[in-house]
Amino acid sequence: MIVEIGLGLQSDKRAGDYARLARAAEAYGFDVLTVFGDLMYQPPIFPLLEMAAVTRRVRLGPACLNPYSMAPYEIAGQLAALDLASHGRAYLGLARGTWLGAVGIDQPRPLTVLAEAADVVYRLLRGDTAGFDGKVFRLAPDTTLRYAVRRPDPPLLLGAWGPRGAALAGRIADELKVGGSANPDMVAVIRDRIRPGADAAGRSVDDIGIVFGAVTVVDTDGEAARAKARTEVAMYLAVVADLDPTVTVPDDLLARVKSLVAAGRDVDAGRLVPDDLLDRFAFSGTPEQVAAQAQALIDAGVRRVEFGTPHGLTDDRGVELLGGAVLPMLRREAT
Numbered sequence: 206m207i208v209e210i211g212l213g214l215q216s217d218k219r220a221g222d223y224a225r226l227a228r229a230a231e232a233y234g235f236d237v238l239t240v241f242g243d244l245m246y247q248p249p250i251f252p253l254l255e256m257a258a259v260t261r262r263v264r265l266g267p268a269c270l271n272p273y274s275m276a277p278y279e280i281a282g283q284l285a286a287l288d289l290a291s292h293g294r295a296y297l298g299l300a301r302g303t304w305l306g307a308v309g310i311d312q313p314r315p316l317t318v319l320a321e322a323a324d325v326v327y328r329l330l331r332g333d334t335a336g337f338d339g340k341v342f343r344l345a346p347d348t349t350l351r352y353a354v355r356r357p358d359p360p361l362l363l364g365a366w367g368p369r370g371a372a373l374a375g376r377i378a379d380e381l382k383v384g385g386s387a388n389p390d391m392v393a394v395i396r397d398r399i400r401p402g403a404d405a406a407g408r409s410v411d412d413i414g415i416v417f418g419a420v421t422v423v424d425t426d427g428e429a430a431r432a433k434a435r436t437e438v439a440m441y442l443a444v445v446a447d448l449d450p451t452v453t454v455p456d457d458l459l460a461r462v463k464s465l466v467a468a469g470r471d472v473d474a475g476r477l478v479p480d481d482l483l484d485r486f487a488f489s490g491t492p493e494q495v496a497a498q499a500q501a502l503i504d505a506g507v508r509r510v511e512f513g514t515p516h517g518l519t520d521d522r523g524v525e526l527l528g529g530a531v532l533p534m535l536r537r538e539a540t
Contacts, residue, residue, distance in 0.1 A: 206539040208503050210532060211237030212524065213268065213418050213513035216247035220255065226524055227256035230263065233528025237264045239418070239511060242271065244304045250283045257291035264294050268382055268418075268511075269364040271302030272322035273310050277342055280322065281329040281350065288355040298382065299323060300364030303444060316369055317341055323361060323377055331357040362416065366448040368398045375402025375413055380508065382416040385438075385445040387498050388485040392417070392505035394450065417502050418511030420487040423526045424518050427491040434489030435475030437515060440466050442478065442486055452485050488512060492530035500535055508539070 212230050214223070227238055238256055240249035249267035257265055265287060270280050280297070288295035299322060301315040312318075321339040328337055329350050336346035362380040365371050374381035375398075383395055395415055403410045420437045424430040443463040446454045458477060465474035488495045499510045512531075517523020 206508075208507065208535075208537045208539050209236035209264075209509040210499075210535070210537070211235060211239055211416075211418070211509055211511040212516070212527070213239040213241060213511045214252065215243065215514040216240050216249055216252050218247075218252070218520075222520070223252040223255040224259045226520060227260050227263070229521070229524050230528065231260045233524070234532055235263060235528065237266075237509060237511070239266060239268045239298070241514070242267050242269050242298070242300075242302075244302075244307060250287065253287050253295075254290050257287060257294070260291075260294075262294075264296055264360075265291050266296035266298050266360075266362065268298030268362060268384070269300035269302075270298065271300055271305070272318050272342075273302055273305055273312050274308075277322045277325035278329060278350075281326040282352075284326065284359055285330060285350065285352070285354045288359050289353065293355050293359075296360040296362055296379075297326065298362040298364060300384075301370075314341065316373055319363065319370075320373060320377065323363075327358065327361075330354050330359070366395075366445070371395055371398030372400075372402035372405075375399035375404075375408065375410065376406040377402075378413060380414040380416050382418060382511070385419055385441045385486060386417055386449065387419040387488050387502065388417075388449060388451060389501040389505040390451040391449060392502065392507055396506065414508030415506065416509040416511060417507050418513050420489075420514070421495065421512040421516050421523070421527070422487070422489045422518070423492055423495045423516065423523055423531060425491060425526070426518075427489075427494060429518060430491070431480075431483065431489045432475075433515070433518060434487045435478045435483060436472050437475070438478065438483065438487040439471045439474035442474075442482075445486060446482075449485065452482070454482065492526050492534070495527070496531045496534035499531065503535065503537060503539075506539070 337344040360379040363374040422434040
């Protein structure tokens with residue numbers, strides 16, 4: 206099996222930019238294009254539909270939508286629309302979501318919410334008329350979609366780090382994404398966390414593709430790339446550093462980073478991130494450095510490596526270097 210390489214895009218661009226980047230990515234040989242679902246950015250469906258119109262091969266999907274701010278029937282509709290527009294190349298990413306407290310949305314019972322949301326979405330895509338009476342979501346009998354559906358079962362990706370979320374992915378998902386990590390030491394941890402859910406569902410742990418994705422900044426000026434990556438990763442570090450049991454971050458360092466990020470001083474926060482920590486939570490540096498980081502994840506057993514925004518000192522230059530320089534260096538056969 207050949208390991209997939211994807212690009213993850215932030216939805217902060219102008220109309221037309223997504224099409225240009227998507228054409229370039231497909232021409233370079235990328236396999237997957239992902240659009241993030243971060244709070245207060247453009248909804249992923251807009252860039253995904255633009256990219257679907259100008260590509261023919263790459264898989265496309267949001268990573269991730271959340272069922273707290275979007276009802277499952279709406280998620281099903283957006284997934285069905287993307288699958289129609291892409292002629293069967295869509296996947297669905299679901300996660301509990303981050304930062305929703307800023308818009309007054311609580312997130313109780315996340316595992317139940319995710320499991321039931323996925324159940325409702327795929328019942329609707331299958332045209333199941335039996336109804337659904339869950340603890341959170343419900344479908345009355347004979348409630349069905351009133352438009353054409355390309356496929357009843359586009360792949361499901363769950364975004365999770367923790368043992369319970371990973372176990373849920375082992376039970377119901379095709380892929381599990383660990384967002385915000387470039388750490389090969391976490392791959393074995395995630396596989397072990399997937400296993401109980403896979404075993405309970407009578408599945409092999411190898412049936413669930415492990416995806417690692419993180420902030421990426423590549424440039425021939427490696428120091429400039431790493432400086433920008435430090436700034437970019439600071440806001441995510443405040444979220445994910447506590448989730449990685451293989452990394453020890455001094456409490457005072459994390460507190461200072463969080464404080465500076467909260468004050469809008471991301472550049473100052475990024476300056477505090479040491480090299481070894483940066484390499485656990487971002488891909489950064491020269492093409493050779495970024496390729497070595499990605500190869501370590503491939504060798505550790507991931508199914509997909511996803512290079513996240515901003516890709517380079519500019520979007521276009523980053524995609525050019527990732528596609529033209531980094532991809533050719535990678536040995537992509539799964540071990």
